[in-house]
Amino acid sequence: MGKHVIVGAGQVGAHLAGRLVERGHDVVVVTRSGSGPDGVEKVAADVADQARLTEVAKNAEALYNCVNPRYIRWTQDWPPMAASFLGTAEATGAVLVTLSNLYVYGPVDGPMTEDLPLAATGTKGRVRARMWRDALAAHQEGRIRMTELRGSDYYGPGSTDQAYIGEVRFVKPLLAGKRVSFLSDPSVPHAWTYLPDVAEALAIAGTDERALGRAWHVPTGPAVATLDVAERLCEIAGAPAPRVSGLPRPVFNAIGLFSPLIKELRETRYQFDKPYVLDSSAFESTFGMAPTPLDDALKTIIAAHREQAPASN
Template sequence: MGKHVVVGSGQVGTHLAAKLVAQGHEVVVVTRSGRGPDGAVKVAADVADQARLTELAKGADVLYNCVNPQYHRWLTDWPPMAASFLAAAESSGAVLVILGNLYPYGPVSVPMTEDLPLASTTPKMRVRAKMWTDALAAHEAGRIRVTEVRGSDYFGPGATDQSYLGERFIGPLRAGKTVPLVWPADMPHSWTYLPDVADALITAGGDERAWGRPWHVPTGAPLTFRQLGEKMAVLLGRPAPRMRQLPWPLLRAVGVFSPFLGELKHTRYQFVAPYVLDSSAFQRTFGVAPTPIEDALKATLDA
């Protein structure tokens, strides 16, 4: 058993820490608030404080970056935190596992594989791309060992209220009401199950074959909002749900007052055309598969 330091206790960090605790590891969870799952050592700290994070990572086998600052604050919050992670990983010798995302690829017209260029020109996406390229450069220089794990839009138990398949989707479906959608109902999209994300992070941190490159979380075949709603309705014993897409001009107008809605313009391309994640490299290399969609949706509804 080893020491694992999980920084961030959101929808991914909580699953990750709980799984590591269940496996018998020493787990330290670092957040601003000092919260975390039972069985873990919970520490309140500023992640951007390099000296403090370096102290907490001392003796760690793996250091996980599961932090998720508010999207509209990426330009200010990410650079000092990313530098802090690199310093802590270099000082401690811990494997740095970064929870990444697909945003740096930018708009694509093919299934996404890990060898796609990080071609997005949006400033916030460039920040995430630089985090990875800086970490990879440190790895190639022999200063640290690093990997990055990337998934598509999350769903599952513990998903935040910003999840497109969270309570704002499930609540009306349960009640037999029309489900309001931000995006088109019939566009294929890849969805990544939260427990599969945590499993992929653990695998990547503990297997040297994962180090020095990015990986995609095992993710099932793309499904539309309508297909997902129909599958959930069957599990709930309800008729297929009605869906209504909210007008884009209305969302843009409301976005003036809501930071979250205001940022949707940067990710709209992901939902108005097919958005498909190819995770075959991870599945083939480590011999794992995504959780079957029916099992994943049942666990989501039960939660």
């Protein structure tokens, strides 16, 4: 068992830390504040400080990029952080495992596979595509060892307010019988990636050399409409029938005039305007990992919600 360094303790980093601890690894979690889950070493550091990150990652077998800078600052924050990750991986020899997303492909007709061209049309997608190309070039030149995992929009226990069907925006209000406003048409099928599956896939990728030198899609179930997820959630929980209303594009665009976050979401709105389907069969067949069935995931989410509910009242 070896040393594994996770940068980021948010909705993915915390799950990943647990997976790696269960496997018997020594886990270090790096955040700007020094926070992190129990059972790991916690370190305060600025990820853009390559010298500091290299010091923390000394003798590490794997370095996980689970950082998520503020959505409105991707163009400013990602380049120096990405450069720091590459430099640290080269200096330490640690495998660089980057958690990315599907923005790199841009609008796509049909299921997304890892061999699609990186045809991002938005600024954030181009930032991510550049990160991938730089890391792949360093790998091909023999300077680092790396892999990248890409998932769709997250859901699951521990999800943040950034998750479209997460605890804050979706689960809590629906189980309380309240109406939920969805940022697009809730009847359009969409791929949802379960947070514990993201963590499991990252843990596999960081410990199996077959993952190196390419990108993989995190095991993700069939695309499901937001309305269908809401109905299953409420049915399983015994909650009132869900009320989910979509936000028409003109209203969405108008809100963007006053909300910097909504303004930034305009360039990725295409993901919700037509079926958004992810093909993760490559990872599933190579590593023998299947996505968690939706009903099983929802049961876990409901149990976690009910466990947390007394503390939030």
